[in-house]
Amino acid sequence: MIVTIEHAAGFEPIEQVLRCCDEYEASLNLTRDKRYTRIRITVDQAYSELFVRLKSIVGVAKVETTGKPYPLAAREAKSAASVINVRGIEIGGSDLVVMAGPCSVESREQILATAHAVRAAGARILRGGAYKPRTSPYDFRGLGEEGLQLLAEAREATGLAIVTEVMSIADLELGAYYADIIQIGARNMQNFSLLHACGSINRPILLKRGPSATIEEWLLAAEYILAAGNEQVILCERGIRTYEPFTRNTFDVSAIASIKHLSHLPIIGDPSHGVGKAELVPQMARAAIAAGADGLIIEVHPNPAQAWSDGQQSLTFEHFEQLMNDLAPIANALGRQLNPNVQALVVS
Amino acid sequence: MIVTIEHAAGFEPIEQVLRCCDEYEASLNLTRDKRYTRIRITVDQAYSELFVRLKSIVGVAKVETTGKPYPLAAREAKSAASVINVRGIEIGGSDLVVMAGPCSVESREQILATAHAVRAAGARILRGGAYKPRTSPYDFRGLGEEGLQLLAEAREATGLAIVTEVMSIADLELGAYYADIIQIGARNMQNFSLLHACGSINRPILLKRGPSATIEEWLLAAEYILAAGNEQVILCERGIRTYEPFTRNTFDVSAIASIKHLSHLPIIGDPSHGVGKAELVPQMARAAIAAGADGLIIEVHPNPAQAWSDGQQSLTFEHFEQLMNDLAPIANALGRQLNPNVQALVVS
Amino acid sequence: MIVTIEHAAGFEPIEQVLRCCDEYEASLNLTRDKRYTRIRITVDQAYSELFVRLKSIVGVAKVETTGKPYPLAAREAKSAASVINVRGIEIGGSDLVVMAGPCSVESREQILATAHAVRAAGARILRGGAYKPRTSPYDFRGLGEEGLQLLAEAREATGLAIVTEVMSIADLELGAYYADIIQIGARNMQNFSLLHACGSINRPILLKRGPSATIEEWLLAAEYILAAGNEQVILCERGIRTYEPFTRNTFDVSAIASIKHLSHLPIIGDPSHGVGKAELVPQMARAAIAAGADGLIIEVHPNPAQAWSDGQQSLTFEHFEQLMNDLAPIANALGRQLNPNVQALVVS
Amino acid sequence: MIVTIEHAAGFEPIEQVLRCCDEYEASLNLTRDKRYTRIRITVDQAYSELFVRLKSIVGVAKVETTGKPYPLAAREAKSAASVINVRGIEIGGSDLVVMAGPCSVESREQILATAHAVRAAGARILRGGAYKPRTSPYDFRGLGEEGLQLLAEAREATGLAIVTEVMSIADLELGAYYADIIQIGARNMQNFSLLHACGSINRPILLKRGPSATIEEWLLAAEYILAAGNEQVILCERGIRTYEPFTRNTFDVSAIASIKHLSHLPIIGDPSHGVGKAELVPQMARAAIAAGADGLIIEVHPNPAQAWSDGQQSLTFEHFEQLMNDLAPIANALGRQLNPNVQALVVS
Known part of the structure; x- marks a missing residue:
């Protein structure tokens, strides 16, 4: 420099x-x-x-440093791509990692059934919201700590690692106590106080792209966390806001390829939010992988029609299993592995 | 209901x-x-x-209630438009209210000189940032409490009320101690924890529209504050993100007219952020007023070329005075007054 | 140069x-x-x-020439703003010029009634579509030459000049035979063959901004016409496509101010297409004028609910008259006149 | 119906x-x-x-018919996906079809060298512009008929079929005389006169999506051609206009998956225009195929740095060959073939 x-x-x-x-x-x-x-x-x-x-x-x-405004996040800051280790699972390595689960944790039955189902299909990390950012103050905002406890229980039962969203500095410590990865949601991507606080948490941060953030703004948000001392940042493309009404967002697959050129950080794709329609999720999951994503995060629910949130974009257990089966040969064609050693995942 | x-x-x-x-x-x-x-x-x-x-x-x-998802913010919730009283200044009434000042508080000289200048030109509220949301972690982030103290000093010296941005729940109390109006910035428009906390603050909240928020999402953000117990919400249009590169944002003047149809809350325009170019600010200030805005917030700096932030969009004292002079007859043509009784504003 | x-x-x-x-x-x-x-x-x-x-x-x-990619359209190409004369009406001078009329010419009764009504309220140019660009091939596409004849008849009856859209090179000659101003619609803003052909037509061209055209692309489209030999180009802002669903388009009022800085060409505003909701048209008409527009084009229909196209955004005769009455004092406050000598407009 | x-x-x-x-x-x-x-x-x-x-x-x-506004283009209009036959090449069948070549035809040497190179790498159709839509009237607009003749010569020499853009009704007949597929460019997607004229041409039409067209508007543009009598329409996603500045456009991969759900028409992806950066084209080509595209159109140039247009997004021969080699196993993983029988393509 x-x-x-x-x-x-x-x-x-x-x-x-x-x-x-x-x-x-x-x-x-x-x-x-x-x-x-x-x-x-x-x-x-x-x-x-x-x-x-x-x-x-x-x-x-x-x-x-690099001529880029985000010296720590830039490709040139490191000689190799970053690999982030979560309970033995490597994100950013040659294996693809799939995170799956419901939008919100709704009940013990729901989260346990989902955890078993997605693990059987090859997912290695369980997603589930305990604190939900909701556009309306009158919508269901999550079970809070009870939700976190249920996630931890599901981890015990399945060996899956846990990723969950935290919305405020006040909840960060609690989130880190229960979860393995802390998610910063799209709407908080430029909540700079929260980003700064993530710098002192000993947990990987899954940083979603803001709904209208440029790629540079997104990497600068990652830079906030890196500069504050936490080098474990995983990026997540989840669709941007455009004029197109058919899809919920426009899933910016090219951002995945762009990040791979610009940064050493791992990136995963969230096709569920990216398009918002369950029937398009499988094709977009494939596209994300083909563009170079290191993994996926997918919404899965025992009964999407009855989900308390995001039902329209959630897959059934059956459809999720089908998606995983279809992804494996594509991963191989790209020289990567999708969950090669499920057997090794037995609860320790 | x-x-x-x-x-x-x-x-x-x-x-x-x-x-x-x-x-x-x-x-x-x-x-x-x-x-x-x-x-x-x-x-x-x-x-x-x-x-x-x-x-x-x-x-x-x-x-x-109204069929609208934001029952408290909706036009139908009240028989008349809301008028918010800040130290005797009515926002949302027949008088237009102008807030002006620098992007960031930089020094005692800078803020005092600006306060005197904008007051002489007819502004009634002083803006100035002590906590600055910055896209890069390496940019100047404001003077913090020292900045708040300087703002309070400028209020003593001029009688102007104070509006300043707060970025986290932790700073809310301090902000409310020093300032008359708390601003929630565009990037925090869906920081729901912060919105909720604003509900218990005894200060009017100036809620800026998020850079890619729909009008409905914006009113739902206001609803968070209203539902949490604070009825004093002032909306502020500050430009939305579009594909157009010539202006910093696209100043959505039609959102001002739309809000007047949909809500009883007062709304002001921020042409400085709206277009990001000082040379276009006067025309856009006029347009905002013509579309029905209850006031304006304008960036003014003693020496824009030397400003620590947002210099390109800040007006000089001279240009601000010219803008105020040009606005007065338009206000009258619309049946409104621009600052009719400056003399009454002597420091008490 | x-x-x-x-x-x-x-x-x-x-x-x-x-x-x-x-x-x-x-x-x-x-x-x-x-x-x-x-x-x-x-x-x-x-x-x-x-x-x-x-x-x-x-x-x-x-x-x-100017460092700008559109040397002929650039401000610097001329010492003063261009004023375009249409049957004695000056567009781009100190008077504001209002064009008004239905989206489509539907019948003799409809167009004559509208022509008389808008003339009485102060409009000086009659708009009306004979060839309609329709998103669906199954929608009404206009009366064609019969529509042009009815427009000419309305001109005879009222003294109003005529503006109408032409969609293809094949119809350009016929359009120029009947109409005083040829409109190139938003969807054809980059139909370069048509633009080039407009260069050899002896009629002013009203060039609408494309729904997602940048200001620079728009001025380059004007440059096509200027470079092909026709110096009479009037620009028209009609709203751009953004993510906001409440308005049909986002009426980019700042583009009006921007064009005034960048070019010598006159510009008018089309709030009817800009917002697509009749109830917001009056405020946006005012905003356009306040931002520096040289005039307006407004959709007016005897019975908007029965209009064959664009009924939602058309004003009744009564609302149009009200709008014109409200605009006059704002025009004066800006040092301009709205239709000062209606009496002089008697049919010659 | x-x-x-x-x-x-x-x-x-x-x-x-x-x-x-x-x-x-x-x-x-x-x-x-x-x-x-x-x-x-x-x-x-x-x-x-x-x-x-x-x-x-x-x-x-x-x-x-189907409840959709584009009855002829809708999935439900046919029992199976449409397959379009161009000189024995099937577009929309199980084989993937790659079109490749320079943005503009520049010279005999350039187009012949490119034709031989892309054919050797597995492309089956040669692209090349003879009439170029250019944003500025001062840019190179193509060689015109001379360009068409050179394309025809390249077809004779290699057996590749030819796709080229036509910009006006006047050039349609000439284009159809020389080329096998007529391309309607993004800027002309709503040039309804031109679309209608395409209905009576005995050539498949490659209809690019407009830069800010919704999926529905795009299918309605296809409907214009279908309703006018030409059933051979191939859709082409080429990126939409968003706020993101890093890529030239945002390549909407989800539109490919969406079209497959909504319509029976074949669709190909144009990653070259979609992202506008050669270094991202390979990943986006893969993503398009993974999302279900029936083929690709790729810009290839003997010397991209010297290209008269679009050099930044053009691949060298070597990179194109690499891309084709990388695509083949992904195509197989999806149950499709990429150009299985090149040997059968000998010039007849």
Whole structure:
């Protein structure tokens, strides 16, 4: 990275940069003219930590890394793609990971039945909402902590890891206590206080793209979490808002390919929200994988017609199993595996 | 409003509804068949309070009011438009109210100079950001409480009321301590936890439209605040995200006219964010007023080229004065007044 | 403007440029280096004609004018705003011009009644569709030449000028025979063959913005007509396609202000298509004028509920009269006149 | 389909409907009450021809088929998906068909080299523009008839079929003389005169989706061609206009899946225009196929950096070959074949 210091800032910031570099065993090269001092730094460890430290030195005009505004999230920040490990499941590696489950946790029967069904079909992570962001204040907003407890119970019963959404800083600790992955929903993608707080949570964050966020804004939202200290960010494309009324959103499959070019972070696709129609979910799941997604998150419900939320886009157990069967050969054609060792997933 | 109770729910909820109605001196009419009991209620006071009470009774299947999903925000909820009083300034009445000031509070000199200038030109409320939502984690995020203190100092010096943005529940109390109006920014329009918390704050809320929110979603966000107990909501159109690159956003002037048809809440226009180009702000300010806005919020800076944020869309003192002079005759042509009694605004 | 010729092109193009400049009495300054010859030209007449001539010389690499990609439509191409004269009515001058009438010409009674009513209320130009672009092939597509004849009859009876849409090159001649202004509809804004053909028609062209055209694309569409030889282009903002479902389109009022900054061409607003709801048309008509529009085009029908097309957005005679009465004081507040000399409009 | 005739229309239209049905050997059932006569018709042949005939009978109030506004394009109009045969190549069958070639025909060398290269890699149809729709009137607009002749020459040399765009009715006959498939470009998707004229051309029409067309509007545009008598329509998704700036358009992969649900017409994907970046084309080509596309159209150029148009999104020969190799196993995983019998394509 390159640090720029204006002449008027004096020697103090220069000294601090040098000390910092020593601390991280970084090598450097310094040039100085009448207006600027520029220090080019190479470091083999803790790149992002050093970046944030240098940024914070008073008198440092700018710290440039990749030319991209999101230095920590950018492809160039790492030599290889990030792989995030959740209870032994690798997200971003060569295996595709499928998360599945209902929109909302509704009851013990519902969540346990769904957990068993999706695990049998090859899913490795269970989704389920305990805190639901609802457009109307009068809609069902989730079971709260009771929902979290039911998710934890389903994990015990099946060995599936748990992903669930948290909507406020106040609920973050509780969410992290029960769940393995914390989801930040689309509407909170630019809730910067919440993003910042996610930086100090010891859980991977599943960061959904905002309904009208550009790819750059999305990566900058990820950058908030990375810069605050949490390197475990998984991106999730879930459709953007366009003029088209036939689909609930426009599932931006090209964003998946774009992220793979721009960032080292893993990305999964959410075709359920992406199109909002169960009958189109299988084709869009395939398309997401074909475009390079590292996994999927799919809404599955024992009885979609009776779901308390998002029934129209939820698959039945049967349709989910069919989808998984159809995906496997496509994954293979792409040189990836879909859930190769289900047997190894026995409850420990 | 109409309360529906399913037969299976028994007599308990019916009794509670009747008691509630007695408490509010509401008159009612009850019909009952094999499946449902329906109670039609007329009340002359505290309509929204009663609505929320009835909603919360266990066993009540639904409470319908206007046919619109936002019963409290809907035009039909009140016999007249809402007028919100802030330190003697009426927003939503026949006078137009102009809020003006810098994007960010940067220093004592900057905010005081701006406060005096915008007051002299006819503004009645001072805007200024102490907590700034920034797309990048590396941008200036505001002076925090120091900024709030400077705003309060500017109020003392000029008599202007203060509006400022709050981004998290944690800062809400502090914001309400210093400011007269709390702004919820566009990116937080669906931060439902924050909206809910605004319901218990004794300050009017300036609720900006989300960058890709529909008019209905916006009114539902207002409904969150109303349903949580705060009836003082002012809406603010600030441009929506479209494909057009020439303007920063597309300032949806028709949303102003639409809100006037759909809701009793006051609405103001923010042409500065709406178009993002200072040279177009005057025409768009006029257009907002012509479409029925109850006021404006305008970014003004002593030296826009040096502003720490949003310089491109900020007016100089001179251009702001020119804008106010040009607006006055248009206000009159519409049967409204722009700041008729500046003299009465002397510091008390 | 600046002409650039590559060295490899030899002397032939240079000589031709010089001859061309002589012909137009243009003064020039030539610089030449190892790679390029650059000729800076100043001309007092027929700027656009000369521009197109120079462009067409073989060996000329480029002709730059304003730095904008639409040199003829750009503000800088002319010292003053263009004023287009239609049967004595000036569009783009200080008077505002209102065009009004039904979406489709349906019958003699309908068009004559409407013509008399809108003329009495202050409109100066009658609109009416004889060829209708319809999304479905099964919808009413207009009366064709019979419709044009009825429009001409209405002109005889009222003295109003006529504007009507033409959808294909084949109908252009007939349209120009009957009508005073030819409208190119939104869906044909990038029908480049049709635009080119409009260049050789001796009638002003009312060029509507395409439903998802950027401002730059719109001005480039105007440039097609200007470059093909017709300098009489009037732009018309009619709403763009966004995600918002409440209004038929999003009426981009800021495009009106933007065009006034970018181009010398007159622009009018079409609030009827812009919002698609009659109840919002009056406010949006005011907003368009306040943003700087040179006029309006409004749909008016004797009985909107019975209209063969666009009934939802058409005003009754009474509402149109009311709108015109409300607009007059706003026009005055902006230093413009709305129809000052109706009396002078008696049939000649 | 169901024909409705109002009572007031008398017996004449009823008689004509019955005669029509006899002519097409259709069976029918008639019901009649005081207001309407309704005739339910079943026919085994020429469904669309009969539909249009019945529509045109004076006195027939409506002819309903599927409940969809595009009865001829709707899934329900046919018992199986349409397969369109172009010089022995089946589009819409189990084989995937790839069309490839440069944006514009630039020279004999360019088009011949490209034709040989794409044929060797497995493409079966050659694309190339002779008439180019250009946003600016000053850009290269294609070689015209010379371009068509070069395409025909390339067909002779390679056996590839030819697809090329036509922009106006005037050029339609010439286009059909030289090319095997006529492309209607995105900007002309609602050029209804041109669509109607395509109805009488004996060539398949490749109908691109307009840049902001809904799926329904697109199918209605197809309906124009079908209703005018040409049943050979191939749809092509090429990206829609959204707020996202990273990609040229947003390639709406879900539209491919949607069309497969709504219509019997074949659909191909154009990832080159869909994303506008060569480096994303391979992933998006895969995604289109995975979502159910019947084929692809890909821009390929001998030297993209020197292309006269669309260089940024064109693949080199080498990258195109790579893409085709990568697609084959995905096609197989989906139960389809990508160009299984190249050897059979020898020039006849």
